[in-house]
Amino acid sequence: MAVFGCSRCGAALTASVVRVALPVQAHHRYGHALLPALMETGTYAVDPEPSGQPWWPWSEVGAQEAAERGVFAPVGALSFGPPGAVAVAPGDTRGTMLIPERCDGYCMGLDGRDGPNLACARCGQAVATRIDDCSYWQVVWLDPRAVRRLPDDGPAPEVADWAALVERERGTPPVEPDGRWSPRWEAAVGAALAHLLVASEGGPVAVPDGVLADTFGRALGALLPSGTPVRQVAPAGPGVPPARPAPDIALVPRHPRTGRSWRPTGAPADVSLPADVWTHMVSPRVRLPVPATGGLPDGVQRDDPLPMRPWSPFRPDSAVFLHTLARLPAVRRPWLREIYDRVRARPYDRPF
Structure with a gap:
């Protein structure tokens, strides 16, 4: 289990969460509707790749340096931000407040285009980016440069075989x-x-x-x-x-x-x-559209949906x-x- 806190003042920024694998749809956009949360309540995942600003176009990075960073075919741009961003469910955040001037989005919410938009409520340091706009999975990305793991004595759940x-x-x-x-x-x-x-x-x-x-x-x-x-x-x-x-x-x-x-x-x-x-x-x-319990009387036929x-x-x-x-x-x-x-x-x- 882990609790993430502000690297400047030590205030807790999340509930107690357990690490899971990063979902494959972490950076997947879909349609133009509001999507559910990326992470299940009580879990977190770490993105091993660099994320966030600065971004450099492929033409300036070059194939050799891109390959050294684990990218082997042309892409639009490569992030030169820090690796290790931490994804948590929005409901698992604690002690944060929005930064109003960084709350831009495309349609129905925040898309993180202006960088970290959540600050530590105690000291004001920018610590995370909340994303909840249409087409995006709702998530809070903790900035690895602004957070650290705090001691947590809670027992970790067993890993299911x-x-x-x-x-x-x-x-x-x-x-x-x-x-x-x-x-x-x-x-x-x-x-x-x-x-x-x-x-x-x-x-x-x-x-x-x-x-x-x-x-x-x-x-x-x-x-x-x-x-x-x-x-x-x-x-x-x-x-x-x-x-x-x-x-x-x-x-x-x-x-x-x-x-x-x-x-x-x-x-x-x-x-x-x-x-x-x-x-x-x-x-x-x-x-089934409704829970089914018990049995059916003799002579009654089921009419389940196709x-x-x-x-x-x-x-x-x-x-x-x-x-x-x-x-x-x-x-x-x-x-x-x-x-x-x-x-x-x-x-x-x-x-x-």
Whole structure:
């Protein structure tokens, strides 16, 4: 457990929180509506990459220095701010106040364009940036230069093993109640798609029918050639019987607390998905509109609602895809760089 406080005066700025893996959609924007909180209450995550000002354009940074900073393909600009920004839920902040002159935004709230917009209520030091505008996941980013961890004697919750995690994880359905695809799925598939391309080595890839075909199939068909031999993709993980023959690429869960992927699979290559997405992929659970308890009288037939269906084809998030692929050294291979450049030039073409 941790409590973060002001580096200048020591005032507590958060409730007691436990560290979890940084959500894949941390920097994902979606639509023009208000999104929920990025972090669950009582948790925090650390962004290992630099963030915030100053920003330098790719043309001034150059490929060599960018590669030293972990970016291997052209991007618009690179942050030269400090790494280690801490994400917490807005409701977990304590002892902060808004800085009025830094509260600009695009539409419905704050988007952080003016830098840190929260100050320590005790000493006035700028300590964090609250983001709650439309299209953004609501979050408070603590500035690593302005906060420090305070002593916290609270017991840390146990880290669930894979069996316990799968048992209690209900999974995130891929389709929202209004027929839109889930933004969590769009971000998760966008990131995993980048790793799948690397694992494909530029050859054809096949996925099983069902939700995998709906979410990955169209993108793989558009970005990779057809023909033979075809690399087979299949889910693998706790509670999933081993596929026979073993797939060439295994889709495995990533632990939400530790960020580690499930091992071993026996497949030549593994690609991970967030545990909530992976769980629903391998064991979908239908959401009922009202709780169902007890049994039905004899002669009464159930009239459950049909499974939710999307109103459009699935589109992986192109920004998350490009962000992930640019940070994989394999993007420097000519065939993969061609895909990266093509998607970057036209990020809304099929399948995005």
